[in-house]
Amino acid sequence: MSSDVFFSTIDSKKHKSPLLKVKKLINRCAPEKFFSKNELIAVKTHFGEMGNTAFLRPVFLRPVIEKLNNIGAKPFLTDTNTLYVGMRTNSVDHLYNATMNGFNYSTLQVPVIIADGLRGDNSTEIEINGDILSSVKLAADIATADGMFVVSHFKGHEVTGFGGAIKNISMGCSCRQGKLDMHSDSKPGIFADKCTSCGRCLSFCASSAIDMSPKATINENCSGCSMCISVCPQAAIYINWNASSASTQSKMAEYASGVVKALKGKIIYLNIIMSVSPACDCYPGNDRPVVGDIGFAASTDPVALDKACLDLVCNAYGGTDPFRERYPEVDSDIQLSHAEKMGVGTKKYKLIEVQ
Ligand code: SF4
Ligand code: SF4
Missing domain, CATH: 3.30.70.20 (Alpha-Beta Plaits)
Structure with missing residues (x-):
């Protein structure tokens, strides 16, 4: 059984707004079936490290927020503190960074909440039945939300090959201890x-x-x-960044299963495949994109969505994986296959082009 992935290309012959395309993709995922009036819905994205410019443009969150407002839900914009020391290590610096990068009330008219608290230790533990982990430690204000709309910048990643929806709901939705669990096999x-x-x-x-x-x-x-x-x-x-790529990716997949469990599957995913930089948005800078802008994709299945986006990037790169070329030791299929094994979704997808 495959999952539907709705896709719109960036190409536009009639100057059609990309935001209209995103709006159509959102509607195809039927958010009314997932979210209800007065529910507190996390809009999870990545605010980008200070100095980076490849991160997702805040304007792409507007159609998501408008849709949630139309349903009568109460959206809030959220991200979590980082494990490394930078501008997103605590909520005070993180909110300043978010504001400077354009994620704030004046641009998006929703509150911004750092979901794991002032110092990244506000967490909720969720039991899972993983091959490696028996529980995951999630950012409390995500784990206790009524639902989530995950908007991810699809790009390369030096540890996991690529970063998309699975990474956003695993690393991106955990508290600091959870991030340490995934990135390290030893103590600080x-x-x-x-x-x-x-x-x-x-x-x-x-x-x-x-x-x-x-x-x-x-x-x-x-x-x-x-x-x-x-x-x-x-x-x-x-931090001893000593976990292998395979270990980090497998734990990420198990964390993703915990997030889906905590939110009872009430999650919709949107990937923006633009400025496809070769590395993480957590760096205070970014390199030349590996391919030109491709477009937008949405699904209710994060595994199918990430697999479809990876295939779109590979096709645009001439049929080979630009991330594997850059990080030959990193097999990004591990996150997809282990997430599939954990019941997060399926790698089989049907790409439905939406005009
Ligand atoms: S005692 Fe040393 S390691 Fe601990 S907070 Fe102070 S400077 Fe940092
Ligand atoms: S030493 Fe270990 S237990 Fe103590 S604050 Fe640091 S990570 Fe936590």
Whole structure:
């Protein structure tokens, strides 16, 4: 059994607005069947790191928000704090960054909420039956929403091959500890030369896992919550980015299953296949796109949607995968196949072109 993926090309002979195309795609996914009046609906996107310009243009969120408003739902725009230290590490910096990148009330007329709280530890644990994980730690304000509309910038990714809807609902919907679970197979470490022995990490660690002698060190009690990373004023606490691509992708697929479970499947997905940069929007810059702008695709199945978008990009690149060419050691089919195995969706799709 295949899933429908609705697609509109960027090509336009009559100056038709891309926003009208996106509107039609949204309608084909029948949001009225998913969302109801007064429901709190998360509109999940990625606000882009400061300095990056490849991230999704905020204007593409307008048709989504308008549709949710017409239904009578109460949409809110959301993203989660990052694991790495940057402009999206805590909600204060993150909201400033979002505003500067155009995701704010004055441009979109909806509140912006960082879904995992001030320091990325506001989470809800959801049990799953994964091959690797028995539970996932999700951003609380996403896990407890009534539904979600996921709008993703489809592009390359150095760890996962590509980043699309699956990545947005896994890495993008987890709290900081969840991101650490997916990215690392060990606990954080501390750069002794950067540590000023201020003791701030010690006062925030709930597991008595930090010793001061006189520099901070992490002991065996560490639960991997990663709170210390966000509170260190010296950026002295580092993440061991040591999980393999296969491990990260498989855990992502399991996190995606937890998100679908938490939201009872009330999720619609829209991918914007423009500015298809080779790497993540979390970098403070971006490289030349690997292909020209392709268009827009929407579905109620994130696996089918990402597979269709990957195929569209490969076709535009002459029939080969530009991401695999750049990251030959990364097999992006792992996230698709494991998500399929976890019941998140199917790789089989029917591409329906919408004019
Ligand atoms: S917060 Fe950072 S600088 Fe302060 S003691 Fe901990 S590791 Fe050292
Ligand atoms: S990751 Fe959490 S438990 Fe481990 S040292 Fe840091 S604050 Fe403590």
